[in-house]
Amino acid sequence: MKLLTAQQLAEADKVTLLKQNISSEELMERVSMLVFNKIHERLGGAPVPIKIFCGIGNNGGDGLAIARHMIQHGYQVKVYITNCSKHRSEDFLTHYDKIKNVTKDWPTLLDCKDDIPVINGGDIVIDAIFGIGLNRPIDGWMADLIKQINESKAFIVSIDMPSGLYADTAQPADSAVVRASHTFTFNNPKLSFFLPDTGVFAGSFEVIDIGLDPEFVNNTEPIATLITNQAAQAIYKPRTKFSHKGDYGHTLVMAGSKGKIGAAVLSASAAINTGSGKVTAYVPSCGNNILQTSVPEVMTLTDAGSEHFEGFDVELDNYNLCVGPGIGTGDAVVSAFAKAIKQQSAPVVIDADGINILSANKKLIKDVPESSVLTPHDGELERLLGKWSSGMERLELAKTFSSKHNLILVLKGAHTITVSGTNMYINDSGNAGMATAGSGDVLSGVISSLISQKYEPLMAAVFGVYIHGAAGDLAAQTYAHEGLKAGIISNFVGPAILQLFRNDTAQRA
Numbered sequence: 071m072k073l074l075t076a077q078q079l080a081e082a083d084k085v086t087l088l089k090q091n092i093s094s095e096e097l098m099e100r101v102s103m104l105v106f107n108k109i110h111e112r113l114g115g116a117p118v119p120i121k122i123f124c125g126i127g128n129n130g131g132d133g134l135a136i137a138r139h140m141i142q143h144g145y146q147v148k149v150y151i152t153n154c155s156k157h158r159s160e161d162f163l164t165h166y167d168k169i170k171n172v173t174k175d176w177p178t179l180l181d182c183k184d185d186i187p188v189i190n191g192g193d194i195v196i197d198a199i200f201g202i203g204l205n206r207p208i209d210g211w212m213a214d215l216i217k218q219i220n221e222s223k224a225f226i227v228s229i230d231m232p233s234g235l236y237a238d239t240a241q242p243a244d245s246a247v248v249r250a251s252h253t254f255t256f257n258n259p260k261l262s263f264f265l266p267d268t269g270v271f272a273g274s275f276e277v278i279d280i281g282l283d284p285e286f287v288n289n290t291e292p293i294a295t296l297i298t299n300q301a302a303q304a305i306y307k308p309r310t311k312f313s314h315k316g317d318y319g320h321t322l323v324m325a326g327s328k329g330k331i332g333a334a335v336l337s338a339s340a341a342i343n344t345g346s347g348k349v350t351a352y353v354p355s356c357g358n359n360i361l362q363t364s365v366p367e368v369m370t371l372t373d374a375g376s377e378h379f380e381g382f383d384v385e386l387d388n389y390n391l392c393v394g395p396g397i398g399t400g401d402a403v404v405s406a407f408a409k410a411i412k413q414q415s416a417p418v419v420i421d422a423d424g425i426n427i428l429s430a431n432k433k434l435i436k437d438v439p440e441s442s443v444l445t446p447h448d449g450e451l452e453r454l455l456g457k458w459s460s461g462m463e464r465l466e467l468a469k470t471f472s473s474k475h476n477l478i479l480v481l482k483g484a485h486t487i488t489v490s491g492t493n494m495y496i497n498d499s500g501n502a503g504m505a506t507a508g509s510g511d512v513l514s515g516v517i518s519s520l521i522s523q524k525y526e527p528l529m530a531a532v533f534g535v536y537i538h539g540a541a542g543d544l545a546a547q548t549y550a551h552e553g554l555k556a557g558i559i560s561n562f563v564g565p566a567i568l569q570l571f572r573n574d575t576a577q578r579a
């Protein structure tokens with residue numbers, strides 16, 4: 071799914087009116103009816119007090135139209151207008167007028183802090199104050215209103231966006247934003263919904279297809295692409311009948327050190343579980359017996375170092391390298407790592423300490439083959455790119471780094487984002503149970519396995535991240551979030567690939 075920006079959505083709105091030959095009033099009627107139906111499906115006419123807060127732009131217009139449908143269906147609705155400006159949108163005014171046809175209880179105008187009504191825990195609040203037209207932080211008494219909405223125990227439904235949230239630019243620190251329980255968002259979720267510092271405001275969210283012009287949407291370059299089950303299906307490469315293991319590559323996992331041989335076990339077994347034709351684990355000699363007994367399908371090569379790497383003496387020229395999990399960052403390891411990446415011409419996967427070594431030895435970055443995939447968690451990313459002050463800035467730093475070095479960055483998180491140049495792919499699978507030791511080692515094995523199987527590195531990263539998350543989702547159905555551990559996620563990679571074609575929507579736990 072393409073994620074369009076606020077500006078692109080406003081443009082799509084205009085094009086849609088022209089192409090479909092409808093008025094903006096008609097589009098708003100369509101949109102508000104779609105939202106109303108969703109709410110009505112859930113409430114089923116329940117006599118719960120509903121307070122609808124409407125701004126004076128088109129988001130407020132949507133709120134008024136939704137209010138009208140609710141009143142007509144007998145809901146207990148009270149409408150408030152945040153009367154913050156004399157400049158009201160045309161569609162707001164149309165729907166402000168229309169509501170008087172269905173009620174004598176006209177909307178209450180709010181002009182100052184004292185006008186803010188009491189919001190009770192049992193209320194439902196519908197937030198239609200600002201949507202994609204927000205152009206500055208909310209301040210003054212309106213910020214107090216947002217605070218009171220958030221502090222109430224009411225269930226909060228935001229229309230299109232939580233009011234106060236920016237769709238695709240950095241959120242000013244400490245700005246007032248509605249913390250929605252649920253958001254009905256139009257056409258596409260906004261980029262900010264997926265970032266850790268701003269996504270919390272959207273709550274659970276649901277996309278409503280409001281019928282924007284498909285040609286405009288198809289021809290518009292998105293700010294990011296959401297990788298759903300359907301998108302992952304399109305990347306998947308089925309095997310051919312007469313193929314043999316040589317067709318599916320040979321992954322060399324260079325990982326582990328004394329006390330962290332588990333990282334090599336997890337990464338190498340994930341590579342075999344994901345379908346690499348052959349996998350060899352290259353480990354310090356203390357890891358040999360552990361690997362051989364725990365994953366018989368994986369071959370081993372041992373380094374001269376017994377507890378950590380001291381060199382890189384592998385003469386295979388036909389493998390794909392995955393390097394970094396649990397290797398440590400001592401001087402000997404740094405030179406072994408440097409030798410390993412220098413010897414490669416094909417893209418490699420670099421994780422964990424491999425990224426830490428690059429951060430501490432920036433001159434090594436030029437030796438990393440083009441289109442290699444780096445899979446940092448936020449701590450590793452900060453060491454590599456420096457600090458950021460917002461989720462949006464984190465993305466900008468990543469895009470700059472990726473473009474400059476021609477490398478792919480997989481920014482791990484609740485919604486892992488793969489960055490390649492200025493393109494971003496946001497993952498839609500996975501769950502909080504996957505925040506567990508070794509989960510990243512498994513991901514590095516999955517991605518390198520796909521590269522070995524001749525997926526383009528970018529698609530290997532995007533698909534690998536999706537399948538890893540989907541494996542976690544499937545596993546959580548049996549093990550719960552708490553019971554998930556990395557080895558279990560790895561064992562669910564196969565079932566997750568099967569599941570890809572069983573339903574069209576990701577099974578999120």
Ligand SMILES: NC(=O)C1=CN([C@@H]2O[C@H](COP(=O)(O)OP(=O)(O)OC[C@H]3O[C@@H](n4cnc5c(N)ncnc54)[C@H](OP(=O)(O)O)[C@@H]3O)[C@@H](O)[C@H]2O)[C@@H](O)CC1
Nearest residue numbers: 079083127128129130200201202203204205206207208230
């Ligand atoms: N294509 C689509 O997706 C469709 C979108 N639709 C709907 O339209 C919504 C967008 O409507 P919109 O453009 O009128 O903007 P909206 O969010 O109502 O706010 C603008 C008003 O707020 C004001 N203002 C801004 N910031 C402020 C602040 N901090 N504090 C105070 N005031 C502030 C600004 O005032 P001004 O800058 O002029 O002072 C202006 O008056 C969208 O989210 C969706 O709900 C659907 O109906 C149809 C299809």
Ligand SMILES: [K+]
Nearest residue numbers: 197200231233
């Ligand atoms: K809103």
